[in-house]
Amino acid sequence: MIDLELFKNARDGLRDIIVKTELSYAPRLSEIAKCNIFLKKENLQKTGAYKxxxxxxxxxxxxxxxxxxxxxxxxxxxxxxxxxxxxxxxxxxxxxxxxxxxxxxxxxxxxxxxxxxxxxxxxxxxxxxxxxxxxxxxxxxxIHPFADDDVIVGQGTIGLEMIEEKKLDYVIIPVGGGGLICGISNVYKNLSPNTKIIGVVAQGARAMYDSFRAKKACNSKSVHTIADGIAVRDVNKKNLDIILECVDDIIMVDDEEIANAVLFLLEKQKLVVEGAGAVGVAAMLHNKIPKIKQNDNIGIVLSGGNVDVTMLSLIIEKGLIKSHRKMQFKTILIDKPGSLKNLTDILCKAEANIIKIDYNRISTTIDYGDAIITMTLETKGLEHQDEIREKLSCAGYKIDEFY
The missing domain is CATH 3.40.50.1100 (Rossmann fold)
Structure with a gap:
């Protein structure tokens, strides 16, 4: 473990350089998770991230x-x-x-x-x-981004700030190369050893997850994830040693879960958070940490907010699909006046908002006199989608869903 005095000295050196970011209560997320969740908003840091x-x-x-x-x-x-x-x-x-x-x-x-x-x-x-x-x-x-003691110590100043502000039962931290979790976990194991430290990796960059379980470095052949900030292929042995000593568990979330978390933070917390920064929230939204009890105090580090606008639009789209707020399907209609109206009347009664229609009457895959209809709907959740499926089925429509 790294000497605690180094973290305190680093905090003093950073005092006039960085923003001391808030540890803010997240009411909607707390309600969903049935515990008290506080967000460490490093996405609002100078340069938009803790780095x-x-x-x-x-x-x-x-x-x-x-x-x-x-x-x-x-x-x-x-x-x-x-x-x-x-x-x-x-x-x-x-x-x-x-x-x-x-x-x-x-x-x-x-x-x-x-x-x-x-x-x-x-x-x-x-x-x-x-x-x-x-x-x-x-x-x-x-200047190494994570495999350097001075870098780790600088990142660990986040832990000092969190400990001073709130007593937490769990701290949930994004993990790529491990510099952030090495620093924060080192501070907590010195000053608040009963606090559980949980790391979160993206499924498409799972090297540290595999290494933590094998207790030895297990590099990945490749990485692919929307959480580009933690898309690290190879594990640094020194960082792994710190993690094995100071971290209680490492879990994994997939890209759809990350996208859902980014959308959730945008809508419910009014926060723009990049994929890497949202993995802790993804873990809570999708019940990846089962040992958390009701009324536990949970701190989640939002590590950054530097998300590309093009990527954000894709993440929002994936998030809408994951949260069952968009639905796309195709079905076959008889190509005659009134057929499309009959279908849209059913969707109107189901209060589904049609946002796109494609009407194809010349496909070689259909019989003469038929047409393929592809529809994209805006929906209100899983129950609403189930209701739409039932109404269409009762009316004799067979649908093939894309999502």
Whole structure:
């Protein structure tokens, strides 16, 4: 474990640099989960994510010679902005290597902080290899996003703030490379050892989940998830050792559950949270932590809010489907006047809002005189969809659902 005094010193160094984000009660989520949930809103942090904490703490400790040469980092976005912000603060050169598929918002935001941005590799790990190459060639100090004690200590200042504000029974933390959970869990095991620390990974980036259970590093062959901020393929052994010592469990959520959580936070909490930042809420919404009791106090870290607008629209669409608020199906009608009206009358009585219709009378897959109707409906939940299915079935319609 890392010395607690280092976390306290880091907090003092960050006092005038970062925003001390709120630990806010979430009434609707608490009602659903039947416990008391408090959100640590690091999505409202400067640069839009917690990463500024670790990046600043690391860069503040560089020697004069290292500052003169500059720094390089590999990041999908949030660490990049933290490093760029901190480098600009100290007036040093900053090179950021990002995966080629990094959302434009994160690229533009990083460049706006005077960083030199290079796009290389299909994922974080390939960008990392390129950044290490640059570090050796140009003498730049590499600032690791999670496998660095100074970075871990900076992230752990979140734990100090949470402990000072509220006594919690559980703390739920997103996990990619593990820097955030290593820092926070280290603080809690020092100051509040009875608090359970739960990590959450995305199913499409499950290396730390598998490693935690095997108690040894188990790297993934590839990663694919909407939670790009925690899409890490390889496990760092040092971080895993801290996690095995300080973390009580690691669980997993899939992309549909993450999308549902992003939509929930947008609608119910009025918060824009990226996929990686929403995994803790996804875990609560989908009952992934069964040991939580009624009236337990739960802290969930919303690690970031830097979501690309294009990705947000996709996440909202997936969230609507997951929460049974959109329904799409096709059916066969006799191609004659009044057939479509009969169908829409049934949907009107069921109070389903039709948002898209496709009428195809020339498909080679249907009989002469028939037409394929594809409909997209706005619905009010699972019970409402079941009611629609029943009414259509009773009227003799056979439907094939897309979602």
């Amino acid at each position: 500024i904490r670790g990046a600043y703490n690391r860069i503040s400790k560089l020697s004069d010679r290292e500052k003169k040469l500059g720094v390089v980092a590999a990041s999908a976005g949030n660490h990049a902005q933290g490093v760029a912000f901190s480098s600009k603060h100290f007036g040093i050169r900053c090179v950021i290597v990002m995966p080629e598929a990094t959302p434009l918002l994160k690229v533009v935001s990083t460049k706006a902080l005077d960083a030199e941005v290079i796009l290389a590799g299909e994922n974080y790990d390939e960008a990392y290899q390129y950044a290490i190459k640059l570090s050796k060639e140009q003498g730049l100090e590499y």
